[in-house]
Amino acid sequence: MESLISLVNKIQRACTALGDHGEGSSLPTLWDSLPAIAVVGGQVCPLIPDFESSSGKSSVLESVVGKDFLPRGAGIVTRRPLVLQLHRIDEGKEYAEFMHLPKKKFTDFAAVRKEISDETDRETGPSSKVISTVPIHLSIFSPNVVNLTLVDLPGLTKVAVDGQPESIVQDIENMVRSFIEKPNCIILAISPANQDLATSDAIKISREVDPKGDRTFGVLTKIDLMDQGTNAVDILEGRGYKLRYPWVGVVNRSQADINKSVDMIAARRRERDYFKSTPEYSHLTERMGSEYLGKMLSKHLEVVIKSRIPGLQSLITKTISELETELSRLGKPVAADAGGKLYMIMEICRAFDQTFKEHLDGTRSGGEKVNSVFDNQFPAAIKRLQFDKHLSMDNVRKLITEADGYQPHLIAPEQGYRRLIESCLVSIRGPAEAAVDAVHSILKDLIHKSIGETSELKQYPTLRVEVSGAAVDSLDRMRDESRKATLLLVDMESGYLTVEFFRKLPQDSEKGGNPTHSIFDRYNDAYLRRIGSNVLSYVNMVCAGLRNSIPKSIVYCQVREAKRSLLDIFFTELGQKEMSKLSKLLDEDPAVQQRRTSIAKRLELYRSAQTDIEAVAWSK
Numbered sequence: 001m002e003s004l005i006s007l008v009n010k011i012q013r014a015c016t017a018l019g020d021h022g023e024g025s026s027l028p029t030l031w032d033s034l035p036a037i038a039v040v041g042g043q044v045c046p047l048i049p050d051f052e053s054s055s056g057k058s059s060v061l062e063s064v065v066g067k068d069f070l071p072r073g074a075g076i077v078t079r080r081p082l083v084l085q086l087h088r089i090d091e092g093k094e095y096a097e098f099m100h101l102p103k104k105k106f107t108d109f110a111a112v113r114k115e116i117s118d119e120t121d122r123e124t125g126p127s128s129k130v131i132s133t134v135p136i137h138l139s140i141f142s143p144n145v146v147n148l149t150l151v152d153l154p155g156l157t158k159v160a161v162d163g164q165p166e167s168i169v170q171d172i173e174n175m176v177r178s179f180i181e182k183p184n185c186i187i188l189a190i191s192p193a194n195q196d197l198a199t200s201d202a203i204k205i206s207r208e209v210d211p212k213g214d215r216t217f218g219v220l221t222k223i224d225l226m227d228q229g230t231n232a233v234d235i236l237e238g239r240g241y242k243l244r245y246p247w248v249g250v251v252n253r254s255q256a257d258i259n260k261s262v263d264m265i266a267a268r269r270r271e272r273d274y275f276k277s278t279p280e281y282s283h284l285t286e287r288m289g290s291e292y293l294g295k296m297l298s299k300h301l302e303v304v305i306k307s308r309i310p311g312l313q314s315l316i317t318k319t320i321s322e323l324e325t326e327l328s329r330l331g332k333p334v335a336a337d338a339g340g341k342l343y344m345i346m347e348i349c350r351a352f353d354q355t356f357k358e359h360l361d362g363t364r365s366g367g368e369k370v371n372s373v374f375d376n377q378f379p380a381a382i383k384r385l386q387f388d389k390h391l392s393m394d395n396v397r398k399l400i401t402e403a404d405g406y407q408p409h410l411i412a413p414e415q416g417y418r419r420l421i422e423s424c425l426v427s428i429r430g431p432a433e434a435a436v437d438a439v440h441s442i443l444k445d446l447i448h449k450s451i452g453e454t455s456e457l458k459q460y461p462t463l464r465v466e467v468s469g470a471a472v473d474s475l476d477r478m479r480d481e482s483r484k485a486t487l488l489l490v491d492m493e494s495g496y497l498t499v500e501f502f503r504k505l506p507q508d509s510e511k512g513g514n515p516t517h518s519i520f521d522r523y524n525d526a527y528l529r530r531i532g533s534n535v536l537s538y539v540n541m542v543c544a545g546l547r548n549s550i551p552k553s554i555v556y557c558q559v560r561e562a563k564r565s566l567l568d569i570f571f572t573e574l575g576q577k578e579m580s581k582l583s584k585l586l587d588e589d590p591a592v593q594q595r596r597t598s599i600a601k602r603l604e605l606y607r608s609a610q611t612d613i614e615a616v617a618w619s620k
Helices: 004-018 057-065 109-124 168-180 201-209 255-259 264-277 282-287 290-330 338-361 368-383 393-404 414-453 455-459 461-495 499-503 525-565 568-574 579-585 590-619
Strands: 036-040 082-088 095-098 101-106 136-142 148-152 185-192 216-221
Touching (some): 004 136, 004 290, 036 201, 095 109, 109 136, 148 290, 338 579, 368 414, 414 461, 461 525
Parallel strands (some): 036 148, 036 185
Antiparallel strands (some): 082 148
């Protein structure tokens, strides 16, 4: 079963490879939530370029690893954070890998040291003394290491020297703080025993971010270089400066040993011998030395990781949900082949068409406005025509007289009746056309609303414009057909009168009047008034019928047809388009494509981490 530290190392490498820094996320990143050990210490003073002026931070790391691999020198040697992941392997030759050179294995650790320097220069510039927050990621695989993750940070300094910016002191401190302020960071504070602990840069900054010392481990270096007659027992036993965890003393190689390339195995053996043979430290031998330090840190890191598993699982679950939501919002990636593109466009258009239908059918709002045209707008427009004014005494007399011509009517003025009715009915064309246009405007608004509500169309601006244009063109054609059909209903009423209506009208004789009177005095007021009244009754009867038939015509020609064949012509043209034109329709913003790919990879990472962590958690 994979160890917890190995699992965390794997997740951290994946996070780094994907750049999982949480842009656009309200949640903490997985990387920030994983425990890690940050190594903090002072740097070699460039004004005193000797071995004794540094905290021995690099030597401690090399002792834990058992290899010479870190650049050395005076001044700022570590100018970028080095994320060092140690992987214990059962057998085989030890090697190193850099994240920026994933396919290259380094078996020569002198080459590792050179690559660290070269990669630092690539970021900060050659011969530069500035620093960068961009980390270098190095993994070392060896049967001689413990599973561990360490972050080597630039050494703290108190003064800028020639070639360094004035802000270098604060810049380094800010960088160190950005790591060790995180609650999941374990601080490895390196301090030299041959200097006053009160002046230790590592202890000072550790105390500021971790005042109780709950996550700080103190490492005391250069114990063998203390003045004669002095020792570090009080500190190592926790009396000089108390931390929650016991101090660990180490004896690093001397500068002479480094110059002579004394190997780490011999150095570790001599370190053990020093603590055993020195009376002041012999009782502390079991918890002293770099070998013990590595094992102790590995065991502690595993305990911390285990305690963080519930929180990690919660974070991963929340982040997966957030990423899935974001991925869904961004939509599917564009297909590569013509068939896939065509199918994708058709599916998007169907989604839009379904949304449009839902507006009309009442699942979404908007369709009720069509009914309002028929119930309110159209009847009100007919009422405003004021037929009674059109059938005034003077107008009736004028039209009746004109219709008779040189030959006055004998019984009833039939041609006059027809002219009066036609002149009234023709005015209904205006309200009828207005109803057609009102429904057309409503349908266009629903088109634009449905376009905005179809999330897939937001991805592809060109397709959105094309679909919108095609839908509006279809509505325009339907409006024209609807106008023809609606006006035809009005014209049919004008072209053929309902004879039965007039046959049922009462005659003068039935009322006891004198039928011959109208022959000689056919244009008197009473006679004309009765004609106007008869025409108005007929026109009202026709209007009552048109109030029912015109909405039916509009719904049939516009609403029903829009639901049935809104994009039929567009689909026909779509099937004839070449691959290049289909691709133009799916012209997604490259930034969206990149965002989707990035989120998909992050989602895969978090799902994989979820599976791995659950497997390890259940096995414990």
